Amino acid sequence: MVQVVDNLIERAFPRLRRKPQYAYPIAVAIFALAASTRLALSRWLENGTPFLTFFVAVLLTSLIAGTGPGLLVAAASLLFSWYFFFPGPGWLPLSTDTIVALASFTFFSLLIVAVVHLLNRKVEGLINERSRSEALLQDSALGEMQLEQLNGELRHRLKNTFAVIAGLISQSARYTRDVDKFAQVLAGRLSAMGNAMDLVATRSFIGASLSELIAETLKPLVPPGSTRFAMRGPDTIVPGDVASALALTLHELGTNAIKYGAWSNDRGAVSVTWTLVRLDNDDNRFELLWSERGGPAVTAPERRGLGTTLIDSGFPTAQVEREFNEDGVQCRLVAVLKQATTRRTRGRAPSIR
Missing domain, CATH: 3.30.565.10 (Histidine kinase-like ATPase, C-terminal domain)
Structure with a gap:
């Protein structure tokens, strides 16, 4: 299980975040799931918790798809909750409690996106650093192997060269x-x-x-x-x-x-x-x-x-x-x-x- 999570965080999610053609459709799917879940739970949840599923949606989208899709889900969640739950359905009237609730959701959604963005960058930076370290270690091992081969070839060449020089000296002196x-x-x-x-x-x-x-x-x-x-x-x-x-x-x-x-x-x-x-x-x-x-x-x-x-x-x-x-x-x-x-x-x- 731990290995599966590591593979998702280190390989799958970073690749997905670099491909907008996949990241944004996933963000739309997560928002749709959160909205439908919130509507299905309306009979059991009080109107004071309209953003319950959307906080989770913003968090998952930012982690999986990246910062842009996370902001998109936050904005869509804000508009959806405002229309259906304050006081619902419709945009008006706009009371002080509604403004405070919407502002609080906006603030905490942006905070979630910002924190996950920093964590994603930190994770990718650590992954890149590990990859560079592994590449350096591999290059170092290959370099040592090549150096050893070159030293062996140099010794062989020097031995042959001295033998040829000795032969040239003796033959030149003879003639x-x-x-x-x-x-x-x-x-x-x-x-x-x-x-x-x-x-x-x-x-x-x-x-x-x-x-x-x-x-x-x-x-x-x-x-x-x-x-x-x-x-x-x-x-x-x-x-x-x-x-x-x-x-x-x-x-x-x-x-x-x-x-x-x-x-x-x-x-x-x-x-x-x-x-x-x-x-x-x-x-x-x-x-x-x-x-x-x-x-x-x-x-x-x-x-x-x-x-x-x-x-x-x-x-x-x-x-x-x-x-x-x-x-x-x-x-x-x-x-x-x-x-x-x-x-x-x-x-x-x-x-x-």
Whole structure:
């Protein structure tokens, strides 16, 4: 029983008070019930108690339907009692006792409506406050869960990052004997990794935007000029390990373009285009084409260094093909990205020139 009353006061009545199309018909029904009850009891009740049922009607209407319907019932009760019971039936004569009785009913009806109005507002305020508190507690619990997940992901990323850095240092030292050159090469590779990790971190370690990753990785390497670099392809979100590997690959391609390829002169240009094709198993076939033009003629390197290794096998599960021709390097990278590793973003990335 207590639960039923609580549900009525906390849920049903507040909803009803916010819908006038239901509140006012209910007020009319309550008034009609009070009036018919008062007429039916006329033979047993003295004329000195004409408002007996109407006080109850004003109270119930104000509680159930709200302030406006409560005032409507109070006014209708006043007119009904005045016409039928003072001195009854009819409006006149209007004696001093009638005026006092009508004024008293008006005063106490308005007092009832005002008190119930304040109580209704207090109850709704407490309900809203409880709802906000419950929402805050739920958000806090979800926030703690997300924070714990982020901390776990951060630890995992840091562990992988340190492992990759250790491998880069050892491999760079193996292929580079000059200390200054070693520091310069290592700083560039670490900077590319740092940019990739920064993009991943800005999305709560979900992944990095592919178009942002390509643009930010190559931005420090592109020579001045609006026509030296262009990129085009659909945007998507790639996870941290893929982002780091792709950043290192692009960094090595860009560094080689500065040393030997299209960016080694004042007119060569590089374009990066990519496609994403959804396969039957909902995986994505990712194909990226690095294309140089306007540069000096290039040939395949005589020896295989760390840069070549990073380009050819740095990206996991990718097939890499490179061609060396008169305009520069053409590098095609093809990989299958699992469904869980990519998320399409709305629209297409704009061409950057």
